Amino acid sequence: MTQDTHNTPVGAHAAVAGDHSGHPTPMTYFAVAMILSFMTAIEVAVFYATWLGVGIIAVLAVLSGAKFALVAMFYMHLKYEHRLFSVLFVTGLVLAVLVTFALLGLFRVF
Amino acid sequence: MEQVSAAAPHGAEHEATTTGIDHRKMLVWAFLGSDCMFFGSLIATYLVYKDKSLSGPLPLDVFDIPVTSVSTFVLLMSSMSMVMAYAAISRGSLKGFRIWILSTALMGMTFLAFQVFEFHDFANHEVHLTCAGLDLDELTALERKVAEGCSQPGVTEVFDDKNGLTPRTNLFGTTFFTLVGFHGAHVTIGIIWLLSLFFYSFRQQATTGRSLDVDLAALYWHFVDVVWIVIFTVIYLLGVFEGF
Numbered sequence: 001m002t003q004d005t006h007n008t009p010v011g012a013h014a015a016v017a018g019d020h021s022g023h024p025t026p027m028t029y030f031a032v033a034m035i036l037s038f039m040t041a042i043e044v045a046v047f048y049a050t051w052l053g054v055g056i057i058a059v060l061a062v063l064s065g066a067k068f069a070l071v072a073m074f075y076m077h078l079k080y081e082h083r084l085f086s087v088l089f090v091t092g093l094v095l096a097v098l099v100t101f102a103l104l105g106l107f108r109v110f
Numbered sequence: 111m112e113q114v115s116a117a118a119p120h121g122a123e124h125e126a127t128t129t130g131i132d133h134r135k136m137l138v139w140a141f142l143g144s145d146c147m148f149f150g151s152l153i154a155t156y157l158v159y160k161d162k163s164l165s166g167p168l169p170l171d172v173f174d175i176p177v178t179s180v181s182t183f184v185l186l187m188s189s190m191s192m193v194m195a196y197a198a199i200s201r202g203s204l205k206g207f208r209i210w211i212l213s214t215a216l217m218g219m220t221f222l223a224f225q226v227f228e229f230h231d232f233a234n235h236e237v238h239l240t241c242a243g244l245d246l247d248e249l250t251a252l253e254r255k256v257a258e259g260c261s262q263p264g265v266t267e268v269f270d271d272k273n274g275l276t277p278r279t280n281l282f283g284t285t286f287f288t289l290v291g292f293h294g295a296h297v298t299i300g301i302i303w304l305l306s307l308f309f310y311s312f313r314q315q316a317t318t319g320r321s322l323d324v325d326l327a328a329l330y331w332h333f334v335d336v337v338w339i340v341i342f343t344v345i346y347l348l349g350v351f352e353g354f
Contacts, residue, residue: 026197033190037183044179047347056351064343068336075193075332082131085139092143096150103154 023080032074039063138326142333145296149337152292153344156285160349163280165273166252169349172232172275181224182342185297188217189335192304192328199321207324208311214331215304218297225294229287232275239268286345293341296334303327 024032046052046059073079078086127133191214198206237253241260249257252273259268273279277287307327 023200024193026194029190029193029197033187036186036189040179040182040186043343043347044175047175047351057348060343060347064339067339071189071332071336071339075189075335076329084129084131084136088136088139088143089146090143092146096146099147099150100154100157103151103158107158109158109160 023077024074028074032070036067036070039067132322134326135322135329138329142329145333145337149289149293149340152285152289153340156289156345159281159285163282165280166250166255167232167235167273167275167279168250168252168282169286169346170250171237171252172235173346173350174228174231175346175350177224177228178342178346181221181228182338184217184224185221185335185338188214188221189332191217192331196321196324196328199324204311208308211304211308211311211324215301215308218301218304218331222294222297222301225290225297234271235274237268237270237273241266241268289345290341293334293337296337300327300331300334303330 043060043063046056046063049056052059072089078089129136191210195207195210195214198204198210237256239249239253239257239260241257244257244260246254246257256268256270256273259265275283275286277284304327307324
């Protein structure tokens with residue numbers, strides 16, 4: 001990463017920027033925030049759309065997953081960072097999901 | 111505009127590593143991975159005990175989706191504010207960094223205030239029913255129990271304030287407060303971290319190299335946000351959906 005860019009003067013900002021060259025701009029951050037807000041609004045609207053029946057579960061799961069992915073990829077920079085970070089995080093995430101379904105199965109919730 | 115200084119007062123921020131990846135950042139990611147499992151277990155426990163409570167209140171009695179939606183929106187916006195703080199320190203704007211990180215902490219505190227309000231509201235849950243024209247099918251189990259008072263002669267209204275939700279009330283209360291309480295504790299730690307960075311920026315001249323400090327706090331803060339995204343959907347929205 002940035003071993004050679006420590007204590008960088010502001011004038012040499014480009015050198016630091018090189019480290020994060022793929023990182024989003026503030027405009028991208030703002031756009032992601034708007035998308036997240038819009039998706040949350042849809043979630044709440046879907047919640048009141050009782051005619052969807054059990055389809056609500058699928059719609060909410062997809063929307064929630066998409067919001068999770070957007071924050072992880074753009075705000076946590078997983079999309080632009082070293083793959084090892086993704087491996088560390090996704091491993092924990094997958095284990096968490098497996099533990100959840102294992103417990104639900106064990107207690108015959110399904 | 112106040113700019114960052116040319117040199118880090120406390121020397122180089124990154125140690126040379128064999129992988130080329132900063133150890134602190136890797137440690138934070140490993141911690142977040144393990145925290146996923148922690149919250150996964152709490153969510154699983156909540157789901158396992160869902161519908162196992164012998165008495166109310168239940169999610170349908172206490173959850174107020176519009177209020178929780180607003181607090182969710184506040185937390186989402188705090189994540190945007192956090193990345194703006196990181197972007198500001200990365201481009202050398204100390205003033206911008208201070209404004210954004212302080213607004214992030216304030217939004218975090220607003221979210222916590224919503225949680226305190228919600229917990230207080232749950233603990234003091236009241237049922238107030240007018241007996242005339244009651245449709246029992248429209249009522250929750252707890253409300254039906256309270257509505258039994260309407261069968262007494264001369265009673266036109268029934269009121270109950272003895273069925274507040276606390277961690278000791280039922281399985282729903284125990285698992286809900288444990289899960290949401292731990293999330294609230296994470297938010298509290300995050301706020302302390304953010305405020306520490308804010309005040310630290312006055313004591314020491316920041317440098318572009320110090321942006322890693324902000325990056326690590328940002329990672330933690332965004333993690334708190336993604337956990338809430340899951341909690342809001344699984345616990346709140348699906349919690350009051352009878353088909354789930």
